[in-house]
Amino acid sequence: MALSSLVVEFGNSTRQIYAFASLHPYITAPLLVILTCLLNRVYSELQYARIQARDNPKEPATLPYWIPFLGHVISYISNNGKLTGQARDHCRDSIYTIRLLHRQHYMITTPSIVQQIFKQRATTLSNKPLIHRIARNGFRDEGTTAEQPDLNAKITDNLHILMTESAILDASDRTAKAVGKSISLLTSFSSIRAKQTAWERGANPQVTNNGKTIEADMFHLVTRWAYTCSTPAMFGQSFLKRFPDVMDDLFVFDGQFPFLLAGVPAITGKIVKAKAARDRCLDAMKEWFEALTAVEDGGKPRFGWGDMGDVSELMRIQHRTWRSGGPQAEKAAISSLLSSLWGLHANSNIIAFWTMLHIYENPTLLASIRAEVSPYITRLPSREYTFDHSSLSRKCPILKSTWYETMRWDLFGAEQKYILRDFCVTESAEDATMLRGPSALPRSYTLKAGNVVCIHNGATQKDPKLWENPEEFNPRRFIVQDSRDKTTEKAEMFRHLYSFGGGYSMCKGRLFAEREVLTFVAAVVSLWDMEFLGDKGQDGRWVVQREMDAGAPHPDGEVRVRRQKQPPLTLSPPTAITTNFFTTHPIQPPPQPPQRESTMPLL
Numbered sequence: 066m067a068l069s070s071l072v073v074e075f076g077n078s079t080r081q082i083y084a085f086a087s088l089h090p091y092i093t094a095p096l097l098v099i100l101t102c103l104l105n106r107v108y109s110e111l112q113y114a115r116i117q118a119r120d121n122p123k124e125p126a127t128l129p130y131w132i133p134f135l136g137h138v139i140s141y142i143s144n145n146g147k148l149t150g151q152a153r154d155h156c157r158d159s160i161y162t163i164r165l166l167h168r169q170h171y172m173i174t175t176p177s178i179v180q181q182i183f184k185q186r187a188t189t190l191s192n193k194p195l196i197h198r199i200a201r202n203g204f205r206d207e208g209t210t211a212e213q214p215d216l217n218a219k220i221t222d223n224l225h226i227l228m229t230e231s232a233i234l235d236a237s238d239r240t241a242k243a244v245g246k247s248i249s250l251l252t253s254f255s256s257i258r259a260k261q262t263a264w265e266r267g268a269n270p271q272v273t274n275n276g277k278t279i280e281a282d283m284f285h286l287v288t289r290w291a292y293t294c295s296t297p298a299m300f301g302q303s304f305l306k307r308f309p310d311v312m313d314d315l316f317v318f319d320g321q322f323p324f325l326l327a328g329v330p331a332i333t334g335k336i337v338k339a340k341a342a343r344d345r346c347l348d349a350m351k352e353w354f355e356a357l358t359a360v361e362d363g364g365k366p367r368f369g370w371g372d373m374g375d376v377s378e379l380m381r382i383q384h385r386t387w388r389s390g391g392p393q394a395e396k397a398a399i400s401s402l403l404s405s406l407w408g409l410h411a412n413s414n415i416i417a418f419w420t421m422l423h424i425y426e427n428p429t430l431l432a433s434i435r436a437e438v439s440p441y442i443t444r445l446p447s448r449e450y451t452f453d454h455s456s457l458s459r460k461c462p463i464l465k466s467t468w469y470e471t472m473r474w475d476l477f478g479a480e481q482k483y484i485l486r487d488f489c490v491t492e493s494a495e496d497a498t499m500l501r502g503p504s505a506l507p508r509s510y511t512l513k514a515g516n517v518v519c520i521h522n523g524a525t526q527k528d529p530k531l532w533e534n535p536e537e538f539n540p541r542r543f544i545v546q547d548s549r550d551k552t553t554e555k556a557e558m559f560r561h562l563y564s565f566g567g568g569y570s571m572c573k574g575r576l577f578a579e580r581e582v583l584t585f586v587a588a589v590v591s592l593w594d595m596e597f598l599g600d601k602g603q604d605g606r607w608v609v610q611r612e613m614d615a616g617a618p619h620p621d622g623e624v625r626v627r628r629q630k631q632p633p634l635t636l637s638p639p640t641a642i643t644t645n646f647f648t649t650h651p652i653q654p655p656p657q658p659p660q661r662e663s664t665m666p667l668l
């Protein structure tokens with residue numbers, strides 16, 4: 066009896082709900098959506114807690130999320146730094162999963178798993194889908210790169226030339242020479258456009274005080290100056306002369322690169338400009354390709370291009386390889402060559418800028434670096450300079466450690482690879498202890514084909530479990546004692562700084578990048594003072610916002626600096642190096658694992 070009245074009651078309630086829903090669809094629909102999200106959240110929260118608690122081999126637990134199908138898309142796009150930072154701090158596993166539409170992204174948090182990921186072969190973890198997306202969305206190849214797999218394999222193989230001693234020396238010598246020639250002309254102190262330097266023109270220069278001071282945007286100034294110094298080392302001088310505006314176009318489209326890559330349509334003025342700038346760069350690269358074809362075929366050099374005898378060995382080989390694919394490979398060729406030009410500048414020049422900024426905002430560090438590098442810079446009677454890039458890289462630990470610390474602080478790239486077949490990884494005992502305490506057993510994880518492995522640099526580089534005071538900019542962080550000579554220090558890139566990626570696809574330009582970035586930075590900070598015109602923090606830091614926390618970020622707006630008209634500074638005497646900077650930043654012991662909370666915050 067009681068049961069039948071309950072059934073009747075239930076039937077009545079359902080009819081009432083149905084009647085209400087038919088009468089008020091605009092209230093019912095959102096209520097249903099909210100209810101579905103709530104249920105999804107509760108279910109995924111329970112699943113997450115259940116899988117996290119398990120020690121036996123498992124697929125990494127998926128972070129709780131609200132919206133079915135979309136997964137973490139909204140929080141990832143709106144603020145992936147916050148999402149990955151919070152997840153890292155609360156996850157007790159070496160890997161957690163975020164869901165972006167239908168694909169699981171396995172996010173790696175501990176060094177032992179990162180090293181196992183880097184050891185995987187291309188047959189297990191592939192970067193091809195990402196390369197094809199970069200080519201299609203970033204460099205507008207219209208899908209042609211993916212259609213030439215054999216040619217592409219050769220192009221990737223050729224990249225190893227960049228790691229040979231002769232290529233590194235050739236590119237570093239030529240870049241250092243260009244730096245030596247141009248550094249005393251960083252700004253012209255002229256308000257007449259024709260008399261200004263190429264890198265100065267777009268930096269919005271304002272000459273004041275009867276021509277005795279100049280104010281300009283430091284980001285534009287140094288990134289474009291660095292561009293003019295290193296481009297000829299790869300593409301030859303005539304590319305620079307024929308297409309001076311590519312210098313600006315490249316940085317305009319780099320500023321919106323994450324949006325281009327994600328395939329976001331031209332919905333903002335910045336994206337419209339970025340696409341137009343990218344297309345002009347493609348036209349320039351096409352002309353370079355055709356001009357080199359003419360001289361390679363023994364024909365008359367194209368007007369304005371000369372014999373192109375200074376084009377680097379790598380670019381010649383890439384050009385020949387692409388040509389072997391015939392006319393159908395041309396679109397992929399032009400897009401790939403532009404991606405090489407972009408790869409040459411997008412990280413190096415921007416990180417050189419941020420390194421300079423960190424040095425200028427700390428007067429003690431500035432004095433130490435000036436003293437440290439001065440023996441390796443020589444002023445010539447012609448007022449040009451020579452830079453011993455090899456010694457800057459081997460004998461200047463403070464400069465080099467500041468550069469590493471800048472990459473830790475300012476580069477937010479994410480390494481992504483697609484899983485072609487299932488594989489298993491196991492965390493080290495040390496990482497198990499770091500995550501779950503002294504009695505924790507190492508856990509193994511199964512990573513399933515069809516999904517993506519991701520190492521998010523922004524999250525790992527600020528992980529308090531891996532870095533002492535990660536929110537502090539410590540220029541001496543990477544300085545260690547030289548094991549061969551205990552009285553000497555050297556800068557060493559720790560194994561958990563992944564700015565150059567890792568494994569088979571690790572950056573092939575990293576050795577050249579080190580030489581050129583250290584040369585750019587040493588040249589600017591040694592020879593010029595810069596007075597920052599923006600706001601400063603209480604500690605004297607320059608307050609400069611980033612446009613977005615992705616890749617190598619551009620500053621949000623101009624970074625106005627003032628320079629006095631004066632000859633380049635006299636190089637500091639090397640003895641000035643013993644400043645109190647050393648005592649205020651002692652070498653830190655390795656960090657201890659912190660106490661951890663067990664619950665997951667709302668994401």
Ligand code: HEM
Nearest residue numbers: 224408409412413416564565566567570571572573574578
């Ligand atoms: C500080 C400067 C630089 C940084 C932080 C940097 C970072 C990176 C990263 C993260 C990757 C992807 C690695 C991976 O997938 O595992 C990469 C790839 C690459 N980089 Fe760099 N890079 C820099 C400078 C340069 C320069 C100056 C060049 C050229 C001369 C260059 C040439 C390349 C090439 C050719 C690849 C593709 C390697 C491959 O697929 O085998 N990079 N770089």
